[in-house]
Amino acid sequence: MADPKTLIELATFERQNRRDVEAATATQLADAREALRQAREAVADAVEARTAASADAARLRRLLGNIPMPADGEPLLEELADAIAEERAAAAALTEAELERTEASTALARLTEAVEHAGALRLAADADLVATQTRIAARDAAIDSAKTGAASGAKQAATNALAGADYTAAKARVESYLPPVLYNRARARFALAATAATRAAQIADATAAEFATALQQSGLPEDKLPALERAYNLAEGKLLDYASQAVSAVASASATLVRLAQPTLPPALTADQRAEIEDAAALGDRQAAVAAEAARDTALQTLADKEALLEIERIKVLAANPEADLDTLDDDPNTPLGAATVAWQQAHAAYTTAEDDFTTKPALPKSTHAVTLLAWQTAVPESVWSELESFWRAEDVLNRYKVLVVNPMVTAAKAAELAWVTEALADIARQRRLDWLGERLTAESTAAAELAAKMADRSAHALRGYLTL
Numbered sequence: 001m002a003d004p005k006t007l008i009e010l011a012t013f014e015r016q017n018r019r020d021v022e023a024a025t026a027t028q029l030a031d032a033r034e035a036l037r038q039a040r041e042a043v044a045d046a047v048e049a050r051t052a053a054s055a056d057a058a059r060l061r062r063l064l065g066n067i068p069m070p071a072d073g074e075p076l077l078e079e080l081a082d083a084i085a086e087e088r089a090a091a092a093a094l095t096e097a098e099l100e101r102t103e104a105s106t107a108l109a110r111l112t113e114a115v116e117h118a119g120a121l122r123l124a125a126d127a128d129l130v131a132t133q134t135r136i137a138a139r140d141a142a143i144d145s146a147k148t149g150a151a152s153g154a155k156q157a158a159t160n161a162l163a164g165a166d167y168t169a170a171k172a173r174v175e176s177y178l179p180p181v182l183y184n185r186a187r188a189r190f191a192l193a194a195t196a197a198t199r200a201a202q203i204a205d206a207t208a209a210e211f212a213t214a215l216q217q218s219g220l221p222e223d224k225l226p227a228l229e230r231a232y233n234l235a236e237g238k239l240l241d242y243a244s245q246a247v248s249a250v251a252s253a254s255a256t257l258v259r260l261a262q263p264t265l266p267p268a269l270t271a272d273q274r275a276e277i278e279d280a281a282a283l284g285d286r287q288a289a290v291a292a293e294a295a296r297d298t299a300l301q302t303l304a305d306k307e308a309l310l311e312i313e314r315i316k317v318l319a320a321n322p323e324a325d326l327d328t329l330d331d332d333p334n335t336p337l338g339a340a341t342v343a344w345q346q347a348h349a350a351y352t353t354a355e356d357d358f359t360t361k362p363a364l365p366k367s368t369h370a371v372t373l374l375a376w377q378t379a380v381p382e383s384v385w386s387e388l389e390s391f392w393r394a395e396d397v398l399n400r401y402k403v404l405v406v407n408p409m410v411t412a413a414k415a416a417e418l419a420w421v422t423e424a425l426a427d428i429a430r431q432r433r434l435d436w437l438g439e440r441l442t443a444e445s446t447a448a449a450e451l452a453a454k455m456a457d458r459s460a461h462a463l464r465g466y467l468t469l
Contacts, residue, residue, distance in 0.1 A: 003425060010421045011132040014428060015125040022118040029111040036108050039101035046097040050090035057083040085465075092466035095457045102450050110442065139236055139413070142243035146406040154246035158401035161254045167398075170260035174391045177268055177384045179278055182376060185290045186385075190392050192297060199308040206312040210319035221426035228423055232416035238409050250401055253394035260391055268384050276379045285364055286376050292358040292369035299347070299354035306340070306347040313340040 004010040060080040067073050145151040161167055175183055212227030259265075269277070313336050317324045332338040359370040458468060 004421055005418055006136070007132050007417055007421060008129075008136050010424055011125070011129040013425075015122070015129045017428070017432075018118070018122040018125040022115070022122045025111060025114045025118045029108070029115050032104065032108040032111045036101070036104040039097065039104040042097040043094070043101050046090065046094035050087065050094050053083060053087035053090045057087050088461070088464045089466060092461040092464075092468070095454060095461060096468060099450060099454050103447055106446050106450065107443070110439075110446070114439070139239060142239045143406075143410050143413075145243040146239060146246070146409070149243075151243045151246040152406075154242075154250045154401050155404060155406075157250045157254070158398040161250065161257060162395075162398050162402060164257070166254070166257040166261040167395075168261075169263075170257045170391055171395075173260055173265070173268075174388050177388065178380065179283070181283075181287050181290050182277075182380075183388075185294060186377075186388065187392060188294065189297065190389070192301060195301065196304070199304060203308055203311055203315070207315050210315055214319060221423050221430055224423045225420070225427060228416070228420040232413070232420045235409070235413040235416045239413055242404065242406070242409065246401055246404075249397050253397040256390050256394040260387065268387060269381070273379065273381060277376070282372075282376075285367075285372050289358075289369035289373035289376070292354075293373055296351070296354040296358040299351040303344070303347040303351040306344040310337075310340040310344045313337040 004013045057080060060076055060083055064073050064076050064080065067076065142151075177183070178186065208227070208230060212224075212230075215223035215226060217223075314326060317326065317329060317337050326337070329335050329337045330341045333342050357369070359368060362368050364372070461468070
């Protein structure tokens with residue numbers, strides 16, 4: 001058959017290979033049983049022949065001992081020489097028959113284990129094919145759902161929701177809760193919180209890349225597989241997530257907009273709460289506090305980014321040498337790690353200054369920016385923060401699905417599958433060679449050891465004219 005191009009074709013190909021190996025090994029086992037039977041018969045025949053030859057030689061020796069005149073022994077001496085030659089030939093034949101019996105017995109034991117092993121591998125291949133078929137069926141169902149099925153309308157539904165009257169009304173409602181300067185600051189903080197997950201994923205990806213690089217230094221197909229499998233899993237996961245989550249996520253986000261857009265909703269703030277939040281006399285100090293916090297948060301984000309890059313550089317160094325002296329490399333700005341350390345130190349210094357401006361320098365004689373802003377944020381009731389969170393979360397979900405395109409995800413998954421299958425096929429071919437060589441090495445090493453055990457007998461037979469090579 002043509003080389004597999006898909007995971008199902010690969011699993012089918014491997015299952016057939018395992019079936020073929022199991023069948024061939026079973027045939028070899030049957031042949032080995034027959035070979036052992038014949039070898040045992042040959043040993044029995046050789047023992048019988050040697051016994052007969054030894055008995056004949058002993059008989060002639062007795063006759064020679066009983067003749068009255070030496071001259072009468074000439075015929076018996078000739079017969080005895082022939083009998084001795086026959087006895088030696090029979091002994092040499094017995095040695096070879098015993099060696100063949102030992103080899104046949106060893107081969108039978110080895111093939112018995114090989115048949116069991118081949119059967120186990122075939123069962124594993126059967127199970128792998130079923131699991132792969134189930135997996136690909138789920139993936140293909142996800143593709144169908146994303147392209148033409150239930151999830152296919154999620155992108156348009158998200159687009160429509162963001163362009164609809166409910167979104168406009170909900171946005172107007174939540175924006176009315178807070179003065180623009182506080183609303184925008186809170187929205188920025190909400191978005192910044194999500195960047196931590198992005199940085200963690202970057203560090204994980206960098207670690208995976210170093211792991212793949214270390215494996216692939218061997219150049220073996222087997223060592224390329226983990227990275228290719230991970231790439232496929234990620235691509236497949238995006239499709240499965242889209243198919244399983246898009247409809248419910250967009251529907252839930254849209255429902256949030258509908259709820260927040262209801263004109264019958266009671267006011268979120270009492271008159272006193274609104275007066276406190278919109279206190280014009282405090283606005284200038286509050287704006288200064290917002291600006292100071294924004295500067296602090298920007299510096300904090302830069303510091304977090306530099307810290308992630310520094311961690312990645314450390315991972316690279318330790319991936320190359322787990323015993324590396326990080327302290328020394330940190331202090332050398334001419335190394336990538338040293339440069340990353342300098343960048344982190346600069347970012348940390350900028351953050352320290354911004355944090356100091358926000359938390360310790362007074363905006364008023366009896367206050368600081370941090371205290372001023374915290375008091376303003378505390379004046380906002382929990383119900384308002386909850387509604388803002390619900391709206392922003394819904395807005396983010398809809399924006400994410402609005403820009404998602406299915407076809408590139410499908411293309412990426414199929415390309416990752418082909419790359420994985422191609423290397424897996426090369427590894428199967430390599431492993432098959434190693435399996436054959438390993439089995440052959442075991443057989444030849446055993447045969448050499450068994451032959452060596454018989455060398456004393458063979459050498460003795462060779463001295464007497466019966467050389468076997």
